[in-house]
Amino acid sequence: MVNETGKLVLAGAPIGRAQDASARLRDALASADVVAAEDTRRLRRLAADLGVTLGGRVVSYYDANEAARAAELLEALCDGRTVLVITDAGMPGVSDPGYRLTRLAVEAGVPVTALPGPSAVTTALAISGLPSDRFCFEGFPPRKPGERGRRLAALAGEERTMVFFEAPHRLAACLSAMAEAFGADRPAAVCRELTKTYEEVRRGPLGELAAWAAGDVRGEITLVVAGRVAGAAEPDLAELVERVADRERAGATRKDAIAEVARAAGVPRRELYDAVHRG
Numbered sequence: 452m453v454n455e456t457g458k459l460v461l462a463g464a465p466i467g468r469a470q471d472a473s474a475r476l477r478d479a480l481a482s483a484d485v486v487a488a489e490d491t492r493r494l495r496r497l498a499a500d501l502g503v504t505l506g507g508r509v510v511s512y513y514d515a516n517e518a519a520r521a522a523e524l525l526e527a528l529c530d531g532r533t534v535l536v537i538t539d540a541g542m543p544g545v546s547d548p549g550y551r552l553t554r555l556a557v558e559a560g561v562p563v564t565a566l567p568g569p570s571a572v573t574t575a576l577a578i579s580g581l582p583s584d585r586f587c588f589e590g591f592p593p594r595k596p597g598e599r600g601r602r603l604a605a606l607a608g609e610e611r612t613m614v615f616f617e618a619p620h621r622l623a624a625c626l627s628a629m630a631e632a633f634g635a636d637r638p639a640a641v642c643r644e645l646t647k648t649y650e651e652v653r654r655g656p657l658g659e660l661a662a663w664a665a666g667d668v669r670g671e672i673t674l675v676v677a678g679r680v681a682g683a684a685e686p687d688l689a690e691l692v693e694r695v696a697d698r699e700r701a702g703a704t705r706k707d708a709i710a711e712v713a714r715a716a717g718v719p720r721r722e723l724y725d726a727v728h729r730g
Contacts, residue, residue: 464540465568575674637657688722
């Protein structure tokens with residue numbers, strides 16, 4: 452039988468500056484029986500910055516040990532302990548460890564609560580300058596080019612603003628794939644190092660952002676991409692295929708002709724490429 456004092460606390464951590472931590476987070480870190488941290492060194496550094504003494508047991512809880520550690524933490528919860536989960540930044544379970552333990556706790560009848568904190572998702576959305584009344588969070592795109600292309604192609608008709616995370620060394624390839632899937636003229640914003648000293652937001656069409664990202668871009672990256680305009684007329688692919696043929700007859704290569712026509716029409720290059728080759 453679950454002791455009613457057992458409780459799982461999902462703690463939102465600052466995404467950049469320790470000063471953004473809430474008073475409730477400070478109190479919870481000091482009072483929790485067990486603190487499960489994605490990176491125990493970063494946790495201790497955060498605690499030091501906040502002037503907090505960690506009173507409970509500290510254990511690691513990251514991707515590689517999440518499944519095994521979740522069972523151990525569930526035992527502590529069922530024994531009446533308060534277990535606090537904290538990841539390196541943002542909210543546990545949102546592209547970070549936390550979902551498995553939350554699911555187990557819910558199934559076991561253990562109370563689950565959250566300490567709200569800064570979110571890279573909503574922070575980037577708010578400052579992107581793109582529509583924010585409706586949005587969806589897509590996490591990290593697949594790393595492999597083929598899988599990434601298929602995932603993005605499936606989102607080409609999405610009308611809500613989309614938010615993604617991406618690693619800096621994959622940013623240029625990801626933006627190029629987005630330009631191909633959504634159209635090079637689709638508005639977007641690259642948000643780098645949010646709330647930190649070197650915060651930077653680059654806004655513009657996906658094609659321009661992809662060219663910019665070909666340089667040396669570093670730091671934590673959040674991407675915000677406008678959705679497809681609701682009610683926009685569907686492109687007449689047959690007409691666009693004929694335009695490609697016209698440019699080929701004028702001496703352009705097929706690749707260049709497809710890229711030029713797709714850019715001008717605001718359609719994904721892959722969609723026009725497929726139409727031309729079905730031809």
